[in-house]
Amino acid sequence: MDELPIGRRVAYWRGRRKMSQQVFADRLGKSKSWVDKIERGVRRLDKFSVLYEIADILQVDVQLLLGKDPERRTDALNCIDQIEVEEIRAALERYDSISAYFDAAPCPPPLPDMGKAVTHAWLTYQYGRYGMLTRALPKLLRDAQAADAVYGGDQSQRAAHLLGQVYQIASSVLRKLGECELAWLAADRSIAVSQRADDQLLAGVATTRVCNALAAMGRSRPALELNVRIANQLAPGGRNDSRPERLSVYGMLLLQGAMAASRIGDTATVEDLLNGAHEAAGEVGSDLNHYWTSFGPTNVELHRAAAAVELGDGGRAIEVHQNKIQPALFDAMLPERRAHHLLDLARAYTQIGDAANAGEMLLRGDRLAPSEVRCRPIAHEVMSDVLRRTRGAPPSPIAELAEHMGVGV
Structure with a gap:
């Protein structure tokens, strides 16, 4: 710049x-x-x-x-800025493992400390605190890369596992904030590292991150095919066990495949993959967070509504929300999941021309996880649509939120 x-x-x-x-x-x-x-x-x-x-x-x-x-400034808008983008890019461009092959290795933190830092980063993401996370990511990436380069023997797989997770965290938040190419790079790195960690389930989740980045870049067909291919490899049965962890990763691959299919208008495939995920969620029994997937029956319905929005059927998405999602179970979901769903509902209401309810969903999402609404490009598009559809001056809460988002009233 x-x-x-x-x-x-x-x-x-x-x-x-x-x-x-x-x-x-x-x-x-x-x-x-x-x-x-x-x-x-x-x-x-x-x-x-x-x-x-x-x-x-x-x-x-x-x-x-x-x-x-x-x-x-510590009081800056809770979104990513160009300095943070460049710092994350610089961290992703490091190649500590090959450097350590030729020269003295960097000095990483102890693996237990790294594990705590990675857990904290995941929770920061799932609570929708994207500004806090993007400020912490460059150091976390450098530390995890150094650990992967240095630790050997019994500790090498653990170090690779942690680095694979950090790449996934980076990919997820970067995609949310519109930095799709960097999101794809981080996700691609995660797949390679997950194989060295010798954890098929970690590699399965990494696949969903790659596919999400591909879909965000307009490559929905390859995203669909890759999600389904890896889901078939991880499906329970035969040599594969039926632990909740495997069912969760398998189910998430099907859900992300359904989302990719919805973006290309393949209604039959969407329904087929959602039904498969519903069956897996039934075996899991409740919404759990294995491999940070938040997978379970409620999350399947959130994706059913999201897929309907992508297919342009806002009425169907609202029907799913009202009839298929139990309020108590929804309220038990993590903030990022709930705010994401409220943003999907806002899009659904704009599709049926209901600007008032669309605005209400944005306000609810903002109260729950402000970064999910204020920092995501798709939320800015929805707010612009709400303002265009509102007759006369918008209600003051909407006008105030639009100002915070930088969307012209």
């Missing part, structure tokens, strides 16, 4: 905030042509008053637009 012309930086951050040139120009009080010339470098941006106004609209430190590192 430092080497980019200032106009390119403006264009980058406008894109991150999901603003069109026209919307950005309107908020700035300029023409679309003026914005286009600034971003292409045809026109100079040399007035500091305008620069500060642009920074305010884009919700970034003006130093970022000037190609400098801003002062880090």
Whole structure:
């Protein structure tokens, strides 16, 4: 970013905030042509008053637009920023294991301490605290990579297992925040490391992370095929046991396959995979968190509703929520799962033209896990849709949330 012309930086951050040139120009009080010339470098941006106004609209430190590192603020919006993206990228670009082959190995923390840090990171993710997690990820990645490079013997598989989990955590949060290519890289690394950890179930969960990243990049067909192929390998029966851990990973592969199928409009495959996951969840019995999957009967229904939204059937998604999901069991789910579902419901309500209920779902999700609503690009799209469909001025809670999200009212 430092080497980019200032106009390119403006264009980058406008894109991150999901603003069109026209919307950005309107908020700035300029023409679309003026914005286009600034971003292409045809026109100079040399007035500091305008620069500060642009920074305010884009919700970034003006130093970022000037190609400098801003002062880090503890009260910053609880989302990822470009500095954190670059720090995570730098951590993912490390190759400690090959470096240790040629030179002195790095000094990692003890494995028990690493295990506690990884557990804390998973819980931070599942409670929807993405800003806190992205700030911690670079060090966690470096520590886990160092541990994988150094520990040998009986400890090598444990170190690889922990690194595989850290890559999965990184992939999951990066995908949520719209950094899909980095999410794919982290997930791909997780698959390779999981094989060295000699844990088929860890590799199965890593597969779902790869497929989620592929789907987010518009590669839903390969995502569907890979999820189903690995699910078939891990299916209980024959030489495979029927432990809840295996059923959970198998079920999640089917659920993510259903989501990929829904994105390409394959209704029959969606139904088939959801039914398979429902059977697996019935054998598990309740919603558990083996391998951090939160898999069980309630999570299957959350995915059934999400798949209906992807298929454009908002009415069906709302029906599933009202008739298939028990409130007490839903309330027992972790915050990220619940807020994610509320965001899906908001999308469902916009599909049937009910802006009021869509807005209410966003507000409920924001109260539960603010980062899930304020930081995800898809949530910004939903809020924009709610504002467009609202007649007159939006209710003050919606207007306030839209302002926090940086979505123009």
